[in-house]
Structure formats: C-alpha cells, structure tokens
Amino acid sequence: MLLTTSVGSLPKPDYLLEARAKVRRGEMTAEELRGLEERATRDWVRIQEELGIDIVVDGEQYRGDMVAYFAEHLGGFAQSELVRSYGNRYYRKPIITGKITRSRPVTVEWWTFAQGLTAKPVKGMLTGPYTIMDWSFNEAYPTRRAACLAIARVIRDEARDLERAGAQYIQVDEPAISTRPEEMDLAIEALGIVTRGLKAHTITHICYGDFHAIGRKLDRLPVDQIDLEFANRDFELLEFFRRRRFAKAVGLGVVDVHTHRIEDADQVAQNLRKALTVFRPERVYVDPDCGLKTRSVEEAIGKLRTVVEATRRVRASLSAGGRRGRKVAAGAT
Amino acid sequence: MITTVIGSYPKVAKDTYSTKLIGTIARWQRGEATGEQMESVARDITNAVIAEQEAAGIELVTDGQIRWEDLVTPFAGKLDGIEINGLTRWFNNNVYYRRPVVRGEPTRRGPVLVEALRFAKSCTERPVKAVLPGPYTFATVSEDRHFRSPRRFVRRMAELLNEEAQALAAAGAAMVQFDEPAIGFGKTDMKLAAEGLAIAAQGVKAKTAVATYFGSLNGLFDALMRTPVDVVGIDVVSDPTSLRSLSRARITKELGIGCVDGRNTKLETVTQLHAVFNALRRRVPLDRVYVSPNCGLEFLPHPQALAKLRRLGEAAASYRATRSANR
Numbered sequence: 001m002l003l004t005t006s007v008g009s010l011p012k013p014d015y016l017l018e019a020r021a022k023v024r025r026g027e028m029t030a031e032e033l034r035g036l037e038e039r040a041t042r043d044w045v046r047i048q049e050e051l052g053i054d055i056v057v058d059g060e061q062y063r064g065d066m067v068a069y070f071a072e073h074l075g076g077f078a079q080s081e082l083v084r085s086y087g088n089r090y091y092r093k094p095i096i097t098g099k100i101t102r103s104r105p106v107t108v109e110w111w112t113f114a115q116g117l118t119a120k121p122v123k124g125m126l127t128g129p130y131t132i133m134d135w136s137f138n139e140a141y142p143t144r145r146a147a148c149l150a151i152a153r154v155i156r157d158e159a160r161d162l163e164r165a166g167a168q169y170i171q172v173d174e175p176a177i178s179t180r181p182e183e184m185d186l187a188i189e190a191l192g193i194v195t196r197g198l199k200a201h202t203i204t205h206i207c208y209g210d211f212h213a214i215g216r217k218l219d220r221l222p223v224d225q226i227d228l229e230f231a232n233r234d235f236e237l238l239e240f241f242r243r244r245r246f247a248k249a250v251g252l253g254v255v256d257v258h259t260h261r262i263e264d265a266d267q268v269a270q271n272l273r274k275a276l277t278v279f280r281p282e283r284v285y286v287d288p289d290c291g292l293k294t295r296s297v298e299e300a301i302g303k304l305r306t307v308v309e310a311t312r313r314v315r316a317s318l319s320a321g322g323r324r325g326r327k328v329a330a331g332a333t
Numbered sequence: 334m335i336t337t338v339i340g341s342y343p344k345v346a347k348d349t350y351s352t353k354l355i356g357t358i359a360r361w362q363r364g365e366a367t368g369e370q371m372e373s374v375a376r377d378i379t380n381a382v383i384a385e386q387e388a389a390g391i392e393l394v395t396d397g398q399i400r401w402e403d404l405v406t407p408f409a410g411k412l413d414g415i416e417i418n419g420l421t422r423w424f425n426n427n428v429y430y431r432r433p434v435v436r437g438e439p440t441r442r443g444p445v446l447v448e449a450l451r452f453a454k455s456c457t458e459r460p461v462k463a464v465l466p467g468p469y470t471f472a473t474v475s476e477d478r479h480f481r482s483p484r485r486f487v488r489r490m491a492e493l494l495n496e497e498a499q500a501l502a503a504a505g506a507a508m509v510q511f512d513e514p515a516i517g518f519g520k521t522d523m524k525l526a527a528e529g530l531a532i533a534a535q536g537v538k539a540k541t542a543v544a545t546y547f548g549s550l551n552g553l554f555d556a557l558m559r560t561p562v563d564v565v566g567i568d569v570v571s572d573p574t575s576l577r578s579l580s581r582a583r584i585t586k587e588l589g590i591g592c593v594d595g596r597n598t599k600l601e602t603v604t605q606l607h608a609v610f611n612a613l614r615r616r617v618p619l620d621r622v623y624v625s626p627n628c629g630l631e632f633l634p635h636p637q638a639l640a641k642l643r644r645l646g647e648a649a650a651s652y653r654a655t656r657s658a659n660r
Contacts, residue, residue: 051471080598081634082345086429088358093427095598095632135427137598137637180425201356207498258419 001318002272002311003054007205007227008125008173009066009291010059011300015072016040020064037062038113045117047301052293052308055061055169055285056122058114060293065091066127066173073332074154076140088321104156105161112165121169124162128174128193128204129155130187135176144166145186147268152193170195171203172223176208182212192222193286203227203251207290215240219247227251229289232258235271242278250279253289254310255303260295268310273317281318286311334610334621336649337391339544339591340464340512342382342397342566343638346513350381354399373630375399376452383456385639391622393507396453398631403430404466404512405474407446410489412493414439414479424514424547426596426632433475435486439626441493444500451504460507465494467513467543468529469522474515485503487525490583491532508543509534511562514628517547517572523556527639532558540564546628547571547634554582563587570594570627576609579616588617591627598637606648621658624649 012020019036022242044059063069071077071094078097083091107124115122129152133144141147159170172194177187195202205227206214218226230237230253241250252275255263272286286307292300346351357374375535376513382397401407403423404608409415415436420429446463453461468491472483481487498509516526534541542564543557549572550557557565566589569576579588592609606624613622624645630638 081636082352082355083348083634084344084631085427086431088355088362139597163508176427179422179427291598 001284003285004308004311005055005123005251005285005287006048006304006307007251007257007287007289007291008057008060008123008171009043009063009293010057010061011208011293011295011297012039012061013043016061020123034062041110041114042117043084045122045228048304049118049120050305051301052312054120055306056118056120057112057125058110058122058194059127059170060291062110065078066175066291068092068094070106070127070132070155070309071136073106075099075103076150077136080132080137094132096133096140097138098139098140100147100150100154102157106158108158108161108165111167112164115126115166119311122167123169123203124159124167124200125157126158126170126172126194128172128177128187129190130183131174131176133190134141134153134179144183148186148190151195152190156196159194159198159200163198169203170198170200171196171205171227173205175205175206175207178211178214184214184217188217188220188222195222201225201249203285204243204252205290211237211240221248223248225249225251225285227253227285229253230271231256231263231268231289238275238278246279248268249283251285251287252279254286255288257288257290257292257295257303257307260299262299263305263306265309265313268306269313272310272314276314276318281314322328334649334653335623336390336646337393337462337589337594337625338386338391338395338575338625339397339546339625339627339629340398340462340510341401341631342386342395342399342411343631343633344378344397344399344637346635346639348379348636349385349639354496356380359363375615378515379449379452379453380456382387383544384452384458384644387457387459389639390650391642392459393462394453394457394459395464396449396456398464398629400449404514405433405471406431406479408466408473408494408497409433409471411445412439412441412487413437415475418476423474424518425556428632430474435475435477435479437479439479439489439493445497447500447504449499450501450506454505456536459602461505462508462510462542463498463501463506464491464510464512464544465497465501465533467511467516467526468494469526470513470515471530481520482599484525484528487529488532491529494533495535495537496535498533498539498541502537506539508540508542508564509537510544512544512546512547514547516543516557517550517553521553527556527560530562534560534562542566542589542623544589550575551578554578558583558585564589564590564623566623566625568598568627569579576612579613586619587621587623588613589623589625591625593641595626595628595630595638595641596632599647600637600640601644601649603648606645610648610652 042059133148488542546568
C-alpha cells in the first residue's frame with residue numbers, strides 16, 4: 001500500500017541540455033546524443049531505486065515537450081515556428097496537416113531499455129489524445145472531435161505495444177482535460193479508446209485548471225487511477241473528495257513541483273495522514289504534484305526523497321498501529 | 334468596411350523581423366542587458382509589425398503589444414494596490430497569464446500605455462487603435478482580496494481604465510478598445526459588465542470599442558448594444574451561429590466582426606471571407622463594419638499570422654472592388 005512513484009518527467013542534467021543544444025546547432029550527431037540520453041536514463045533509474053521509489057519512470061530524458069515528442073514521431077504532424085505560452089517562454093506547437101498514423105512504436109524502445117535496468121516495474125508514459133489534439137493546430141480534420149479520435153486510435157496502438165512489452169502500469173497524461181469542460185465527454189471517449197481492453201493498471205494525470213468544472217465527471221474517466229496535484233492547492237482538493245464516493249485509486253501529489261524549496265518529510269507525512277482520512281491507504285499512490293522536469297536535478301532528488309521518507313513514516317505508523325494507527329492518523333489532523 | 338486587428342501580434346518571427354526579443358529579455362532579466370537595449374529591440378519589432386500590418390492592407394493598426402506579457406499585466410503591474418501572482422490558464426487556451434491580486438485600493442500613478450501609443454503613431458500614417466483590458470474581464474481574471482465585492486472592483490477598475498482611455502485619446506488614439514473576453518465566456522454578469530463599460534468609455538474623446546472573443550454573445554448582444562461604446566466586436570469564429578443571430582438583433586452601433594481564426598493555422602479562403610461579408614451586408618451597411626481576426630494573432634506562429642492578415646486584406650480589397658464594379 002501507499003506505493004511511491006513520480007508523474008513522469010525528471011530534469012535533464014546539464015550535459016544533456018548542452019548536448020541537445022549542440023544537436024540543434026548541428027555540432028553533435030543524433031547517435032552521440034542518444035548515448036548521453038541512455039546515460040541520463042541509467043542514472044535516473046538508479047537514483048529512483050536508491051531512493052526506494054516503488055514504481056519507476058524512465059524520466060523522459062529523450063523527450064522535449066510532452067506533445068511535440070509524439071507529434072514528431074507520428075505521421076500527419078508538421079512542426080510550427082515558435083508560439084509563446086507565457087512570459088518569455090515559447091514552444092513549437094504541432095500542426096496536424098494530414099492523416100494521423102503510427103508507422104512504428106514511439107516509446108516502447110525506451111521503456112524496454114529502462115525496464116532492463118531494474119527489477120522494479122517501470123511505468124509506460126503516454127500523452128493523451130485530448131491533450132495532443134488541444135495543444136496542436138488542426139488543419140486536416142473537419143472537427144476537434146475527429147482529430148481527437150484519430151489520435152486516440154494511434155495512442156491505443158502504442159499502449160497495447162507497451163503492455164505487450166511487459167508494462168504493468170500505463171499512464172496517459174491529460175493535463176488539457178480541464179480546459180474546456182464542455183468537451184469532457186469527448187476526452188473521456190478518447191481516453192476510453194486508449195485504455196479499452198488493457199490489463200495493465202491505467203492512470204491518468206490531470207493538472208492546471210478549473211477542477212470543479214470537471215470534478216463530478218472524474219469517476220467516469222476510463223482508467224484505474226487518477227493522479228492529481230494536492231500540494232500546490234494546500235490539500236484543498238481533499239474536501240472535494242471527502243463528500244463523495246470515489247471508486248478509483250488516487251495518485252496523490254504531495255510535493256509542489258513549482259517551488260525550489262524541498263518540503264519537510266514530517267509536514268508531508270502529516271498531509272498524507274490527512275489524506276488517509278478521505279482515501280483508503282491501499283487505493284493511494286504517492287508522488288510529486290506533476291513532472292519534475294522544471295526543477296534542478298538536486299531539487300528533484302530532494303523532493304522525491306521527501307515523498308519516499310514521508311510515505312515510509314506513514315506506512316510505519318499504519319502497520320504498527322493497525323486500526324488504532326488509522327485513528328491516530330485521523331486524530332493528527 | 335475597415336480592416337483591423339484585435340491587438341496582439343507574434344513577438345518573434347524567424348522569417349521576417351527576428352527572434353532577438355527572446356534572448357534580449359532573458360539577458361535583461363539576468364541583468365546582462367539594460368532596459369534601453371531591451372526597449373530598443375522591442376521598438377524595432379513594433380515598427381516591423383506595424384509595417385507588416387500596413388503592407389497586408391490593415392487600415393486601423395495596433396502596436397502588436399510586443400511588450401505585453403498578457404492582457405492584464407501591463408496595466409495591472411503599474412497600479413498601486415495590485416500585485417501580479419502565479420500563472421493561470423488564459424481562458425480555454427494553452428497560454429498562461431499572471432493573475433493580478435488586489436490587496437489594496439488600486440490607484441493609477443500616471444499614464445501607463447501612452448508612451449507606447451506615441452511610438453506606434455510615429456511608425457505610421459495610419460490611424461492607431463489603443464487596447465485596454467475591459468473592466469469586467471480584468472476583475473474576472475483577477476483575485477480580489479480588497480473589495481470583496483465584484484461590483485465595487487469592476488467599478489473601480491472602470492474608473493482607472495477610463496482615466497487611461499482619456500489619456501490615450503488625448504495622445505491621438507483613433508480608437509480605444511476594451512477587450513472583454515469574459516463577456517460571453519461562461520456565466521456572464523452582463524449588467525455588471527455593461528456598468529463597467531459605461532464608466533470606462535465615458536467622456537473618452539475618441540471612438541470606443543468593446544472586443545469580445547473566445548465565447549458566444551448569444552443572449553448578450555442586445556445588452557452590449559445598449560452600452561455607450563461606439564463599436565461592438567463579436568467573434569464569429571468561436572461561435573459561428575452568432576453571424577446568423579445578428580439577423581434577429583437590433584444593430585444600432587458599428588460592428589467589429591472577428592472572422593479570421595486567430596487560434597488555428599488553417600488559412601481561410603477568400604471565398605469563405607466573402608461569404609461572411611455577404612452575410613453581413615444583408616444585416617448592416619458595410620461602412621459600419623470593421624473586419625478583423627477573431628482575437629489577437631499571438632496564438633499563431635508568425636508565418637501563419639502574417640498569411641492570415643494578408644488574406645484578410647486581400648479578401649476585403651477584392652470584395653470592395655467587385656462591389657464598386659457592380660454598382
């Protein structure tokens with residue numbers, strides 16, 4: 001119970017950032033970069049093992065943007081010039097220019113590489129069809145819905161290939177899902193195409209946005225687990241769940257990924273105990289709020305260490321106290 | 334029919350002006366470039382952006398909002414009583430803005446956007462439109478820890494925006510436009526929005542306009558027609574039915590018609606745009622219409638933004654030519 005994991009991305013070490021810049025300038029070959037990506041992946045798998053993370057990720061050292069990565073590896077997408085997302089930050093927003101196809105698996109090779117490095121389960125990491133659609137321009141499909149369902153079908157093939165390769169956990173991230181509450185049904189339908197028939201434990205991660213607009217429909221998301229940010233909303237979300245039955249497992253973001261500060265394990269343990277007054281411990285997975293790629297390597301390690309340490313403390317009090325322990329936990333809030 | 338833009342324009346363009354702004358701002362933030370260096374780059378880009386609008390056939394231009402982080406920060410950041418907080422999603426876009434938080438009585442120390450307007454005017458002979466956030470939208474996207482009353486917040490913002498609008502008009506803005514994407518996006522307190530616009534537009538010695546986008550004016554159009562602004566702008570891309578519903582409306586003002594999709598790269602055809610103009614012509618004299626993209630062009634990469642502006646200019650020119658030939 002209370003398995004620890006991370007949401008997906010982990011920071012790239014400086015040597016990898018420099019290498020990626022060199023490749024862009026044509027000063028380094030793709031093969032040389034690949035070697036460094038493997039080195040960084042090896043390091044992150046080892047670090048997660050040493051920290052005691054239960055469900056490991058490959059850290060996405062070979063991905064840039066979570067949507068652009070898939071757009072670059074699927075047919076039917078073109079790359080755009082820069083578009084601003086906020087402040088002085090820009091990105092290349094993919095353009096759907098033709099029929100969306102998948103000529104070969106996109107993530108399976110990296111998943112297999114990472115799983116080969118550890119006995120712990122490695123989570124397969126996909127970007128969801130609704131998010132890929134919403135974060136792309138669409139010139140080829142008549143409607144947003146048509147584009148979304150076309151993407152769903154290729155992501156489904158990818159999920160099946162991951163499962164065939166041995167993935168026990170498959171996460172399909174949908175951070176855009178709360179953007180347009182009126183399209184929530186479309187997002188659910190598309191995610192259903194991806195997860196239908198999978199035996200792996202399926203997860204979706206949702207962040208940013210008007211949670212209350214979509215909250216009532218969370219139960220209908222066709223996945224086993226929903227992973228949410230709790231820390232950066234001061235665990236206010238708990239009150240939302242306290243009042244309702246929730247049939248799914250929950251991924252509990254317990255450390256904020258937008259701050260440099262490493263949270264104190266005692267404080268996080270206390271928040272986790274508070275969460276266990278709402279969720280049953282066997283239905284709870286513990287992780288940071290979101291991908292850690294925007295933090296420094298040291299900050300990311302510090303935050304993951306806090307996740308593991310806080311979870312250990314709560315597990316210890318749960319198993320020491322049995323039912324009594326749970327009462328103590330409730331009392332601590 | 335006058336061609337115009339809503340406001341923003343891509344800040345970087347590999348193919349024409351430059352991507353220099355990104356690096357310059359980054360160096361300025363690290364203290365490695367001076368404010369003047371950054372301003373000088375931004376002015377060069379503003380100049381280029383205005384020239385691109387002119388060449389594309391845009392008659393009422395804006396400065397492209399090259400120094401704007403988002404719709405609210407430039408104005409909010411210069412007021413006392415307001416601090417700029419964390420990133421929040423900008424309506425239903427994968428674009429973020431910094432949320433203003435009102436902690437004390439907002440006060441305006443002096444003109445905020447007047448210098449930028451003067452510079453834009455120095456770049457062109459054409460009339461220049463100044464853009465401000467509308468009071469209702471400003472309040473909607475902010476966090477109020479001071480007034481604890483939407484109405485008091487909207488009214489106070491409207492007063493401050495009115496001071497700025499008057500200053501912009503005095504400095505030679507041909508039009509002052511209040512952007513109100515919050516009108517028609519989700520539940521709208523139209524009475525309050527109208528009250529805010531009335532205060533904001535009062536006594537402004539230039540044409541005033543309200544621009545709405547991202548949502549639907551279904552049911553709100555008549556109320557906007559009763560506000561004391563000269564031009565009511567609607568987004569007929571986000572809500573294609575709004576063009577048809579104009580036939581039932583009483584149109585007592587000039588209209589702004591956002592008819593080119595500023596959020597998708599797919600390029601409209603001249604035929605499509607002519608169809609919009611034809612539909613309009615049946616409802617309102619075309620000399621009372623401004624045509625533009627449905628929202629700022631910054632959601633698009635530069636090549637597509639420019640292509641869309643050119644297409645709008647081209648469609649308007651050919652439409653006028655056929656109309657006068659048929660006369």
